[in-house]
Amino acid sequence: MAVHSETELMQNVTAPTKPRILLAASGSVAAIKFGSLCHSFCEWAEVRAVATKSSMHFIDIASLPRDLILYTDEDEWSSWKKIGDGVLHIELRKWADVMVIAPLSANTLAKIAGGLCDNLLTCVVRAWDFDKPLFVAPAMNTFMWNNPFTAQHLDLITKLGISLIPPITKRLACGDYGNGAMAEPSLIYSTVMLHVNSRSQPLGNSNGASNITNIALQELLLVSNLPICYVFGLCQLDLENVIVALFQS
Numbered sequence: 463m464a465v466h467s468e469t470e471l472m473q474n475v476t477a478p479t480k481p482r483i484l485l486a487a488s489g490s491v492a493a494i495k496f497g498s499l500c501h502s503f504c505e506w507a508e509v510r511a512v513a514t515k516s517s518m519h520f521i522d523i524a525s526l527p528r529d530l531i532l533y534t535d536e537d538e539w540s541s542w543k544k545i546g547d548g549v550l551h552i553e554l555r556k557w558a559d560v561m562v563i564a565p566l567s568a569n570t571l572a573k574i575a576g577g578l579c580d581n582l583l584t585c586v587v588r589a590w591d592f593d594k595p596l597f598v599a600p601a602m603n604t605f606m607w608n609n610p611f612t613a614q615h616l617d618l619i620t621k622l623g624i625s626l627i628p629p630i631t632k633r634l635a636c637g638d639y640g641n642g643a644m645a646e647p648s649l650i651y652s653t654v655m656l657h658v659n660s661r662s663q664p665l666g667n668s669n670g671a672s673n674i675t676n677i678a679l680q681e682l683l684l685v686s687n688l689p690i691c692y693v694f695g696l697c698q699l700d701l702e703n704v705i706v707a708l709f710q711s
């Protein structure tokens with residue numbers, strides 16, 4: 463894993479042209495899709511990635527974008543030598559405009575809900591500024607998803623301001639059929655892109671960013687089987703703007 467100094471992390475502090483997205487993976491089998499997710503986001507945003515120790519069992523390093531910086535728990539410690547050195551989780555928290563945890567394991571969900579921070583990923587979340595968006599896409603076996611802990615933990619984290627990209631129902635990697643599979647990477651990507659663009663400027667302008675928003679909105683509505691009111695709520699859009707955007711694209 464690469465070790466990156468505070469100086470490197472802060473190099474791009476001035477006037478970013480792209481949103482800075484911190485993508486994080488935890489130890490669900492859905493982390494096999496992390497490479498695909500990273501590729502999608504890299505087309506549009508400046509991306510850095512964080513992976514838990516368990517997630518590394520599922521992530522194929524060769525599937526990641528060549529230039530992607532992937533941080534693990536080892537980097538947290540190897541990048542700190544003495545008082546005055548940057549602390550990686552704090553630097554990443556300052557660097558990122560948006561954080562996306564996909565997949566979110568049952569374990570990491572529980573830790574976030576309880577405020578625990580025993581690895582790089584959870585330390586970033588524990589230091590997070592909740593004025594900045596944080597999305598999670600849970601992925602777990604149906605038995606775990608239906609366990610009462612899940613609803614309790616989701617209730618706690620959504621009250622913090624964390625946005626949920628819900629799992630879907632399908633045949634799971636273990637062979638069971640049911641809810642708990644991670645939302646498709648295209649849905650995760652569209653949801654985040656739409657949210658970010660809708661915050662940065664009003665929909666319906668004729669500039670490039672707005673066109674991206676329109677495309678993302680269409681993609682989101684197409685690929686998701688989410689109720690349309692959910693999409694509006696998640697993206698903090700109002701109906702009038704959405705209709706204008708759809709007609710203009």
Ligand SMILES: Cc1cc2nc3c(=O)[nH]c(=O)nc-3n(C[C@H](O)[C@H](O)[C@H](O)COP(=O)(O)O)c2cc1C
Pocket residue numbers: 487488489490491492514515516517566567568569570571601602603606
């Ligand atoms: C083969 C295998 C597949 C797993 N799949 C999942 C999963 O899809 N979702 C989940 O929440 N946990 C799953 N787990 C359990 C987590 O990997 C385990 O709880 C781990 O501690 C999560 O660590 P993390 O949250 O720090 O990444 C799986 C474990 C194994 C061995």
